[in-house]
Structures are given as C-alpha cells and as structure tokens.
Amino acid sequence: MNKVEKWFPDVDKIWFNGELVKWEDAQIHVLSHGVAYGSGVFEGLRCYNTIDGPRTFRVKEHIERWRDSAKQLRMTIPFSDEELIDGINQTILENNLDSCYIRPLSFFGYHSLGVHPLDCPVDVVIATWPWENYLGADAKEKGVRCCFSPWIRVHSQMVPSAAKATGLYIGSMLARVDAIDKGFDEALMLDATGNVAEACTENIFVVKDGVIATPGLDSSILPGITRKSIIELARDLGYTVEVRSIARGEVYSANEVFLTGSAAEIKPVREVDSREIGTGKPGPITKHLMDEFSAIVRGENPKYAKWLDPVTSPSKVL
C-alpha cells in the first residue's frame, strides 16, 4: 500500500466499516467498484463549536439524504442511523476536534468489476478534518467571483441528479477547473433547459427588489440542506422566498447573489461573467442571513437549537 501523508498531524482516525482506524490505514483495493465507476454516495456536513460545546448541524437530515442517495443507486448502507451518527461523533471526539467538516461516504467495494454492482460489498467511511475558508480566505467579506460554466448540470433523466453520488462530481470538477483556469473562484451551472441550476458544490440564491429566489428540484439541483435552512430562516425573518426557475439574465441583473453549502456556508457573489452584482459588495439581505446563520451555528438562537445535536458517543466514554 502507498505511504499516506496525513492532511493534519493531529487528525489521526477515520471510521472505516464500523471501526476507527489510523488515517494512513484507511485503504481499499484498487479494483473496488466505486473506484472504476464512481458508484458511491456521500455527505458533507459541519460540526460547530457552539457556546454549549461541539454540535453537528442537521446530522439526521444528512443521514436521511445519504440514504436517499444510496437508494437511488440501489445501495444499502449496512449500518443503522444510530450507528452512523455514533460513527460521526466518535470520529470527531477521537480526533479532538470541536469544529470541523465531516465527510461520510459509502461506495460499492471490492468483489468484481462488471458494471452491475449488487454483489459488491458496500464500504462505509466517515472522515473529519478542519476545513475553513472554502472558496477563499476573503470570500465572506468580499464575495466570490463566478462564471457560467460551459458544462451543464446533469439532467435527472441521465442520472438521478438529486443523489449526492460521487460519479456526478465529474461535472462539478470540470466546471471548477475551468473556472479556476479562467481566474474565477467558482462556476455556476445551467440546467439542461438553459435555466440556472447551481454552483459546483453550492446552491444559488438571487435577490431582486427584496425578494429572494432559488431554483427548485426541477432544475436538477442537489437538494441542499443549507439551502433548506436558509429558505426557512429567510421566511421566518419575513422575507419572501420564491422557489422557481431562474433565467441566466436574472443572475446578472440581481441586486444580490449568494451561494449556500455545508462546506461554503453562505458566500456572497460579487461578480458573474465580469458583471458586478449589485454594488459589487455583499448586499444587506445576504449579510443579514449570514449574521443570523452565524448566530445559529454558534448556538445563540434557541429557536434553531433543533438544528444542532450534541457530539456524544456511547462508544466512547469520556
């Protein structure tokens, strides 16, 4: 097996098929089905260091989406929800992290390399690591610069586009590489009908005349859990949020545009295809939602305590 360099010296363990193993020992066979065909499904969520200690954000919804994604690939994740949540918590605790990114992943493993995967075992992994400054160190304050990608978001008749499946990320990868090559921070993707879908790894919102809008599932988006949270939060704050098709031109002429995702959280967009968005600075509604969201993930808003779960583990007695 290859010598594996750890990403962070202090992050030592990965949960692999029910056991915590050393980071460098979490290895698989090169002929695993998921390696050849991208036949995996995964999640991405965060643990926040709140005023009450470490809390995972909407972990049950992430497990539910993980299972929904798996079902669409005819995959059964061979652990109960309790075992998976316990695995997440153990991995955070064992690595002594209080705020981090969490990457649950399951894929068809090593058995045979016919495209039909159902005889392959399902391997399950949970990794955690610190992941700050997604989309750039000053993205929160200054906003990100985006371009529309020449690659479109996969249509739901090609593959189940609402599944967070590893193979689907070839599209995100190509779009992101192209955007970075052209000097932008992130790419936006249209759907197969030419309407706006989402960014490579975030959902998109546009604001015009005080009204917030975001594309729906009919634009082949990933049903983002941050997106769902922001829709609920914005409505609770009294904003109108429309879930509807968005034309490309609406992005250019929006007063504000922002992206949402578990890794990115909320990131203002300051420019798209060399057109300044609004004043070219994060707009007031974006800033309002960012401030409210930050308070929620610090555990300072009891109304949304339901979104935060304590990181405790019966498998690891502290």
Ligand SMILES: Cc1ncc(COP(=O)(O)O)c(C=O)c1O
């Ligand atoms: C393609 C894509 N869209 C949207 C999102 C945002 O989803 P969430 O808010 O659940 O992280 C992600 C990130 O998971 C993504 O990869």
